[in-house]
Amino acid sequence: MSGADALKQAFREHPSGVALITAMTDEGPVGLTASSVASVGIDPPALAFSVTRATGSAGGVLGAETHLVHLLDSRHAEVAQAFAVSGAERFTPEQGWASLETGEPYLPASRVALRCRPLHTLGVGSSVVVVAEVLGAVFGEAAEPMVYVDRRFHTLPAADRA
Template identity: 25%
Template sequence: MEPALDEARAIDAAAFKAVLGRFCSGVTVITALDDGEPVGFACQSFASLSLEPPLVSFFPARTSTTWPRIRRAGRFCVNILADHQDELCRQLGRPGADKFAGVDWTPSDNGSPLLTGALATIDCELHDEVDGGDHTIVIARVTGLNEHSEATPLLFYRAGFGRLAER
């Protein structure tokens, strides 16, 4: 027997965040050029989706003002951040005008900003979007892959940044 919809809605938002915050994830920045201007946002809700065809997914908030600009571009770069890039993540994760002020980047193969110091980058084209409640589920086709560094990844855990311990 499935729980009633009202029961599912009875989940406390604070408890939901606290429990799901115990899942550690890597941190990415999704970047594109919109009318020649670099745009991007920090995103820890990113995952590989399919090998054939090669697909990845990420989940921008419906309130994002940056995602519509990236969507319009149609192609973008997923930058996987290294453990020393927490300040860069904060800068690109906040709302505001020129998030790219002082940010060092070069064009990726598809022309999107490739952030200097990223562990790896994934060039993508928009494949599909699906309703995900207060977020959008973005499905992207991978068009290019680059490894840049052997550094360790920046991690997100319990609403803060972390690093891998020595193995």
């Protein structure tokens, strides 16, 4: 099995959190679903994610001065799916979008939206890895966690917060 096929199969079976990354561009709001978001550190507070192709929504996110990283939960499987498919309906009133005072498209029903600015980017083949500083966060109400595994979104039982 080739390295690419092995990587695809290995990560297809490895659950990951689901995020929605949004930004405002001169052409309007852009967004994409990402399962590659990870915490990097706290000094400075930073996270990382990767996007494939620097065109379309990914190009808009990469070109923006700031963006929001929404960490999604089970209530947002349909929104995550819409933003994962090219040409699907995005930023509709039914999805519940608003804008922060700073202009980024914001999903108020998300459990948290992290406002970020890019610090570093690294091209890796047709992908770009972004390291971004977390400037602040808007917290909402949490629901059951959602993960992406085997090309589908799955709800996990809520963790005991006792």
